[in-house]
Amino acid sequence: MTQPAAATGDRAPIRVVLAKLGLDGHDRGLKVVARMLRDAGMEVIYLGLRQTTDTVIAAVEQEDADVIGLSMHNAGHLALATRILQALDDEGLDVPVIIGGIVPEEDVDALVAMGISAVLHPGASAVEVAEAVRGSLGDRSVRD
């Protein structure tokens, strides 16, 4: 059995808020990613469908999330990404955002330029997904 973190000073699991903004109801990818991250030893605060920037920000603050993962499926990614990054900025929150879903290759650069940490396409492997989360934290991946 593993030692209590309190006793050994092990780093705490990475906490990820997973949500889907907007009306689209395709949550297959979001659910698969939730399980992938759990199986990579992370704690997933699963918000699921029909979230707003307000509910995501509230969850990030109250849950002390390290990373935000947003699923996009209906060509609204540029508008929604702008909205969430603006909201994070307004709140002075420095939390990396990863987008997953159907995003045309030519928009990936635009999203990254905008400040999105990574874009995951359908079919991304469990390793790729977990690496994207860890990678988005950079040298913060070992929590203070």
Place this chain on the structure above:
Amino acid sequence: MTEPGELLERAVAGERRALGRLLSLVEQGGEAADGIAEMVHGQASGQAAVIGITGAPGTGKSTLVGHLVDGMTSSGARPAVLAVDPSSPLTGGAILGDRIRMDGVAGGRAFIRSMATRGHAGGLALAVPAALRLFETCGFGPLVVETVGVGQVEVDVTRTADTTVVMMAPGMGDAVQANKAGLLEIADVLVVNKADRPGAEDTRRDLEHMLDLSRITGLAQHWRPEIIMTTATTGDGADQVQTAIQAHQAHLADTGQQEARRQARIRQEVLDRVTQHLGTKASQYLSTNPDALREALNGDRTPAATAAKISKRLLSNQPPI
């Protein structure tokens, strides 16, 4: 990294993000958590009501908590919720999904924190009271702790509450199962959810019957839990649950049991800390003194006798064998 002292100032001033960070630190345990405990000491009155809610998965706990919290905020209170869910024993990861249902119902007005059990009983038992004290220091109350009533850990955590609400539903987590899990013994309020389902009335009857029996055997001389029928999806019955919780708290105050429960909580917390402390010491001892196990491993001595010998050495601070 922002110092805990500064975080606490900001959290007390109402900054939710600072409180979120502090909760992570106390959950993580260790020196930072101990430091925060010192800072908070004396600031929290210990008077905020702690309400525990437990029951089998799928009984509708989160939705009911959403309605309760909604009612509390409407009457001017500032409730906070700690939603405890199990971590995967294999990977240590967790999917924490209670927040959606609570927040959807409560309209974002409560502070909700999801906490994973992180695979160790001791850690959770320490983290929960520490988190509750932080909530109180920041002006939150009542405090609601929701757990899945399946393991001993969860039952123990819930049992430290002032008022424990045990939830069941026809077909899942019914009266018989709840009784077997020891949940009836800790219940101050019993809720039968999904009251619109066939079988809900049977569950209620079973419960009444079991309560009658426990009364005869003298288990519940002071307080007979009220049984409330609810439909969490519509919020029907949530008001009655709230009323029953208040009635129980009035009962605690009238009979002086509130103080007794507070003392029991402190006793439990001290005990948990000592247990954890000793456990850590023992574990370190075995890691640094592999020879200590040799007699047990080669069969010269029973594991029990080996343990007795090591315990004696540890407690008397004797050098290793």
Place this chain on the structure above:
Amino acid sequence: MSGVPVDPVYGDGPLPGEFPYTRGIYPEMYRSRLWTMRMFAGFGTAVDTNGRFQEILRHGGTGLSTAFDMPTLMGRDSDDEVWSAGEVGRAGVAVDTLADMEDLFADIDLGSVSTSMTINGPAVVALAQYIAVADKTGVDRAALSGTIQNDILKEYQAQKEYIFPPRPSMRIVTDMMRFTTAEMPRWHPVSISGYHIREAGSTAAQELGFTLANGFAYVEAAQAAGLDVDDFAGRLSFFFNSHSDFFEEIGKYRAARRIWATWMRQRYGAASERSLMCRFHTQTAGVSLTAQQPEINIARVALQALAGALGGTQSLHTDAYDEALALPTEKAARIALRTQQIVAHETGVANVADPLGGSAYVEWMTDEMERRAAEIFDHLLELGGGSILEGVYEGIDNGYFVGQIADSAYRFEREVNDGTRIIVGVNAFTEGDDGEKNLLRIEQDTEDLQLKRLAAVKQQRGDAAVRGTLEAVRRAAQDPEANLMPPVIDAVKAYATEGEICDALADVFGRYTEPAIV
């Protein structure tokens, strides 16, 4: 092709057109009538889509298929700032008020076309709008022909486009079944859809079991509402997915027909032959399309279309190869249509009914699919204390459906991850992906146009009539004996918006949040 004459059917035992219809619902199947090539389309404003409809009709088409945008599908108006901004007119057409429905069908004789409307949560409003257009243009309601998807149960299980909780939603569906049974004999009030269950990640057997169980649930709900099974069952139809495992799909369609016929006769007492026939539309699996090397999706779609034809579908939609990336371009949509035309006219599969019948493997697979579906029915009957309807409610509530689907989806992903399942271009044979540059883009203009349109309608309508008709909708919702269709038609005619009518219903019914089953 070589001129060898073939019979319409081969083999013995129950033939196509004979109970239990395992081999097909008609004796000669495609030899007497080919499947309908129904392509789903719609984007932008109602006026844009009307232009497409006119073009389809000019080219001899008679079937119009409408895709709505997300706000419309979720009962939100285009001017809902929280939910609709950025989504208006993107994935389909925006319909806020009767004015939009009038634009959508302007200069089209509703009495002579067949219309398919893919909408579920607010289906009652969409149907009411369609009826109102007919009323205003002097078309008899009894002459209206078409299908509204209106399969609310699968929304809780898979597609998640619900508004109200399950029980009040089922009341709306049964109200619509009662209304169409009485006034619109050519209208199909529910298209029971496994497609979305499969897209959400289920296996073929789960798609079969869950979908037919939903079908039985509608039958039980309608019977409980006092309808005679033979008065409505003939107008129920199904919508299945065609995924990549060729023989599994064919076995699934054959088992669906056999189970439906058997249960309808034995459990629900149906006597009319039409009530026993499982008629279905098929769409190739959108989820199987890959963003990598998108052109190879054309081959996937062709094989999936072939499975649909060999399985005896009544109509077919073939996906465009670029749909894993964006909404299809016109060229990609045309190639998709050409693909099923090749299957229909070049391969010869249409010449013989159920050409695979009698194959040991296909018959075994059909039996196996039936057996696995039966396990699902048994579980639901147990959950529901002998009622499939109650079992489905319980399965929605306790997360059975979403949990099973999520488990299957995760298993699939893991198999792709660890290479035990090969997806060409994704985890094998990945060389040669040069991306796809020509993607369809929807401009912001559509949203601006629609917002102006809605503002103008709100300006012109009579507010008192809107308030009064919405209040009547609320009253009808509170009265379980009332039928919601007439007051909703009145509200629509007063130009109440879809969002206003859904809000009025939500005042009484509440809104649904799903259980957190991940």
